[in-house]
Amino acid sequence: MAVLLPAGGSAFPVLGGRFDDGGDGAAEALRGLGRSRAVRAYRPAACVGASDHVAALEAALGWRPALEVEYDAMRLPPDARLASGRRPPETGFASGRAEVRRAGPEDLDALYPIAAAYEKAEVMTELHAFDPGTCRAAQARSLSSQIVYIATVGGRPVARAQTNARGIATDQIGGVFVEPEQRGLGLGRLVMEALVASILSEGRAASLFVKKANDVARSLYLAMGFAYVRDYRVSYFA
Numbered sequence: 001m002a003v004l005l006p007a008g009g010s011a012f013p014v015l016g017g018r019f020d021d022g023g024d025g026a027a028e029a030l031r032g033l034g035r036s037r038a039v040r041a042y043r044p045a046a047c048v049g050a051s052d053h054v055a056a057l058e059a060a061l062g063w064r065p066a067l068e069v070e071y072d073a074m075r076l077p078p079d080a081r082l083a084s085g086r087r088p089p090e091t092g093f094a095s096g097r098a099e100v101r102r103a104g105p106e107d108l109d110a111l112y113p114i115a116a117a118y119e120k121a122e123v124m125t126e127l128h129a130f131d132p133g134t135c136r137a138a139q140a141r142s143l144s145s146q147i148v149y150i151a152t153v154g155g156r157p158v159a160r161a162q163t164n165a166r167g168i169a170t171d172q173i174g175g176v177f178v179e180p181e182q183r184g185l186g187l188g189r190l191v192m193e194a195l196v197a198s199i200l201s202e203g204r205a206a207s208l209f210v211k212k213a214n215d216v217a218r219s220l221y222l223a224m225g226f227a228y229v230r231d232y233r234v235s236y237f238a
Contacts, residue, residue, distance in 0.1 A: 001026070003033065003057060009045030013057040022052025030060035044237050051231035058235065065235035067125055071209040072218060074226040076196065078169070078205045082224065084193055093194075098158070100190050102198070103148040107157070108140050111150060114160045115139040118177035122211075127236050147171070149194040151178075151187045158182045161191040163199070171199045173208040176217065189220060196224065 001019050004012040019026040033039045044063060047054050051070065058065065092101030103111060112135075119135050142148055142162055151159035159182065164174035173195065178188045199206045209232055210217050 001029065003030070005039065005042050005044075009043065011042075011044045011047045011057065013047070013049050013053040015050075015053045015056065019056075020052070022050070022054075022056035026053075026056040027059040030057055034061060046237065047233075047235040049233070051233040054233045054235055063235075063237065066238040067127060067236040069125070069234045069236075070212045071232040071234070072212055073229040073232040074208050074210060074221055075170075075229050076200075076206040076224070076226045078200060078203050080200060080225050082193055082197060082200075095190055096185075098151045098153050098185075098187055098190065100149060100151045100194050102194075103143060103150045103157075103160075105140065105143045107148075107150065108136070108143055111143070111148075111157050111160065112136055112139060114150075114157050114177055114179070115175070117179065118160070118175055122177070125236060127238060142175070147195060147198055149191045149198070151191050153182070159187040159191045161188075161195040163195070170205040170207050173199075173206055176208075188217075189224075192220065192224065 001013070001015040003014070006012075013030075015022060015026050019029060039061070047058060047063065047065065049057075050073070057063070092099055094100075115138070116130070116132065116135050120130055124130055142164065146163045146166065148160065148162040150157045159178040161173065161176045163171045165172040173192075176188060176192060196206055206226075207229075208221065208226065210221060212218075
């Protein structure tokens with residue numbers, strides 16, 4: 001087992017072997033961390049990981065979260081084939097009145113409203129305050145180092161799907177968002193298929209986390225071939 005306690009305040013427990021189920025044995029083993037002065041002084045802002053692992057660490061250290069958000073962790077293997085047969089678009093493609101293409105740093109100003117709307121709707125909780133500067137900087141980094149696909153209508157971005165982490169063999173997808181007034185038109189599927197096709201073309205797997213309460217998104221990902229892996233949780237502390 002391992003526990004990362006970074007200065008930013010987001011704790012990450014990773015338990016394996018006989019501790020993977022996060023049972024009483026895991027919590028008991030993790031209590032040894034309490035002998036560390038640094039751990040006792042640590043004040044978490046969040047605890048992130050498999051639900052069983054998060055619960056075991058919180059029980060061991062007596063942490064009491066103010067809010068818990070539950071997710072399904074999902075994965076698509078690198079040899080998957082999209083039902084649509086979609087291939088990674090090199091210069092973009094049109095579907096109805098929408099155009100789908102890969103975004104770059106030059107799209108930051110146009111894409112920022114989507115990034116801000118996503119953070120306010122999907123990331124911020126009653127414990128958080130939206131920071132425009134931080135949001136803009138995060139989107140700028142994604143456009144420089146991640147894969148970002150957008151759907152535009154009349155030249156204006158109305159949907160986005162991007163990676164937010166690129167591992168050794170797996171890309172993590174995040175930030176999938178469609179403007180409310182544009183939903184129900186298949187734009188979320190279009191940007192997701194373009195992004196996933198790009199990932200698979202590199203021989204890489206794709207993973208993502210979707211809130212358990214988001215039935216529409218979960219249905220889309222299952223239809224695209226993503227499979228449920230395990231429960232995942234983010235606990236927030238006041």
